Amino acid sequence: MLDDDVLDLSGESAGERGLDSSSPFFVTKKAAAVLKHAILDSYVVPFASKVGRYAPDGRVVYLDGYAGPGRYEDGTPGSPALILDSAARIAGFRQLDCYFVERAPKNYQSLAALVSEASAQGLAAHALKGHVEKHLGQILDRAAGAPLFAFLDPFGLGLSFETLTQQIFGSRSVHGTTGRHATEVLLNFDANAVRRIGGLLTSPKDTPGKPATLRAMDAACGGSWWREEFLASQNNTEAVRRITTGFADRVARAVRGGYWTIDVRNRAHHQVAYCLVHFSRHKEGMWLFGEAASLAQVEWRRACLPPPEEGTLFNAGDTFDDEEEQRARAWVARIRKNLEGLQQQLGTFTIDDHQSEILAGVLGQARNKHIRAAVKQLHKDGMTSCNGVGDVRRLRVTPPPQRRQP
Ligand SMILES: C[S@@+](CC[C@H](N)C(=O)[O-])C[C@H]1O[C@@H](n2cnc3c(N)ncnc32)[C@H](O)[C@@H]1O
Structure with a gap:
């Protein structure tokens, strides 16, 4: 688990900001969040529909390890509200058994309220308070014999490489990759954290928590290999690309799967805010995800349009x-x-x-x-x-x- 110094450096408290730069992440949704939510929204239903066909009672387990409050303050759905909506849409033929974990008390309070509304409507939804690492074992037990989709969306660094490859993928059946054995992870690999933590390698400053932060990055990446990649890169853009690909390659090799990486920006000309990395052990999942990512990019491009201005003849949306x-x-x-x-x-x-x-x-x-x-x-x-x-x-x-x- 990461202590607070490490989290500060890794970007947890910096996070993403709303459209109004003075407001925190959960007040309004930025374009980068539009893309990740559009992907979730267009992927989880087809995933659950397909793999759930072979699952006992059509039950598919969904884990949101860094759930947030469920909704933004302006009412826009966050990942939990979106997924509960997906669960309701497929409730007639699939049971999406949802586990939402959140460690910040205030976020947890709103999350728990949302989840209890959903349970009252008959959905299988559970809000768990605390660190995802603490709840993971129990959730994986509940997922034994059922397909599993895990969404891991921290600010900054998330689960360690070992937890991802050995505990999540490693605990799942090796007898098959499809149907009830399907295991997929969509994770947010934070480019800001790569830039910030990589910067420590060359910084002469004696920042508090620096050695621990570097070690935390080693744990997230599965070794210190990323340090060489960072130092060998011409600039931050190259470093983010090399380290994201190096990470995805290593995980995919360890779990014998394939992966997608999708760069997420707040505007086309901005630097990458984070990369969404999707791991699947099955061809079907790779195709389904490609379709969802492409559809989500349309929504993202639309969300990047400047708002229409009254009284002007031409608005960017017209073309x-x-x-x-x-x-x-x-x-x-x-x-x-x-x-x-x-x-x-x-x-x-x-x-x-x-x-x-x-x-x-x-x-x-x-x-x-x-x-x-x-x-x-x-x-x-x-x-x-x-x-x-x-x-x-x-x-x-x-x-x-x-x-x-x-
Ligand atoms: C990027 S936000 C999640 C956004 C949410 N997935 C969405 O799309 O609406 C990350 C959340 O993870 C929580 N968090 C950070 N570390 C955690 C941990 N170890 N276990 C569980 N939650 C954590 C933070 O409090 C924050 O609310």
């Missing part, structure tokens, strides 16, 4: 749809190139087997409908016999017909 179409055209062109590369390399291939190659350059942005559009273009231009109709992932792309020699 939003056109810009979205332009973006989509560029993604389809990129995907088409990737498909052509695979045709050259492999001849015939199935979309399902090549997600990362097909989406290279547009990962987290484009989704299945853009892949379909690219296949259809190829077909229209006589470059494949695959017509792009049917389940996108099952499409088998064939190579272009051999040109006849004159």
Whole structure:
């Protein structure tokens, strides 16, 4: 567990700020939070629907380890309110058994009120007070034999690498990766913490708590390897990219899974506020998450638009749809190139087997409908016999017909 000096340095008290820079995180929601919530909102229902099919009584366990108060002060749903809403939507065919953990007493109070309302409506919801580390064992016991989705969204550093890989993933069945054995984690890897803690490596100042903070970062990353990465980087942007990827690679290797990383900013031109890293041990989860991330990015771009001004002829929102179409055209062109590369390399291939190659350059942005559009273009231009109709992932792309020699 981290002491308060460490938490200060790791960014917990700095946190994210609301639109009004004087107001704290939970007063209003910033664009970065829009993206993470939109991802949760569009992912958890399809996840629970799919994996819950094989679970006893259709029960799927959801853990929000750093839950916050549940709602922002302006009433906007935080992650708990969003998930309880998802749980209510699927209650007819899935039981989302939700565990929300929060250590700050004031946040816990609002969270507990929200959760007791949900329980009174028949949802399986539990608010737990204190550190997530303290409750984790008991929650994992409750999740034995059921699919598990964990959302870990701390300010600054969260669970240690060991807890994530050995306690969460390691405690889950190795007999299968799907259905009731499914284990997925979506975590917030805080770029501000990387910058702040990395800065300590070169700072001559004797900051209180410095050695402990560096050790806490070692524990979060699974070793001190990140220090070399930070020092070898040209700038903070490169350091955040190298350390996030190094972390995700190491976790994925340890748990024998795949991962997505999605950079989250408050504005397109801002530095990354945090990276959402999603770990799944199953191809299905990787595809479902890609779809959710892409849809969430649309909401994020919309949330970044400046508010419309009265009395002006032109508002940024007026051209939003056109810009979205332009973006989509560029993604389809990129995907088409990737498909052509695979045709050259492999001849015939199935979309399902090549997600990362097909989406290279547009990962987290484009989704299945853009892949379909690219296949259809190829077909229209006589470059494949695959017509792009049917389940996108099952499409088998064939190579272009051999040109006849004159
Ligand atoms: C970024 S906020 C959570 C936001 C929330 N997930 C949402 O999307 O609405 C992080 C929360 O984690 C709480 N927290 C920090 N360390 C914790 C720990 N070890 N265990 C449980 N909660 C913790 C903080 O008090 C804070 O409310």
